[in-house]
Amino acid sequence: MRKICCILLVYFGTITLTEAQSVKLFSYNGTYLATDPKDPIRKGSKLLIDKDVLLSLYRKAEQNIVLQIPIEGRILELPLHKAKLFSKNVSFVLSSTREEINYEPGYYLQGKITGEENSFAAISLFATHAGGVIAYRGQNYTLAIASKNND
Secondary structure (H helix, E strand, C coil), rough: CHHHHHHHHHHHHHHEEEHCCEEEEEEEEEECCCCCCCCCCCEEEEEECCHHHHHHHHHHHCCCCEEEEEECEEEEEEEECCCCCCCCCCEEEECCCCCCECCEEEEEEEECCEEEEEEEEEEEECCCCCEEEEEEECEEEEEEECCCCCC
């Protein structure tokens, strides 16, 4: 009887570790249309970021998550896995002064859009902001801070 209990505990533990958390980090907040012809961004979707969810994701830095992102009137699901961009002892130097910059590593993720085999997503989450790129169906989308309020 003891052997059966141990096998069940190991089996259930494995299921828990492989399930990814589904997260709604962004919400749709309208469309952006450039009024200045010199603006490099002609149009886009404005998204609001849930700063509490962002901070929680950043602190937990789980191996796998499913991020929901509203694009073109639909919610895309991005199963993402944690990525390592830099070595453990990396340092950054400002080229103009040769001074070392204090860099706090982010929570880096990469993956694809569910149902879109020819897609790519790379998302970087930090304690106060997020950024990244998504490519699918011949289009490239950039996630970037677009206001002084870090919205």
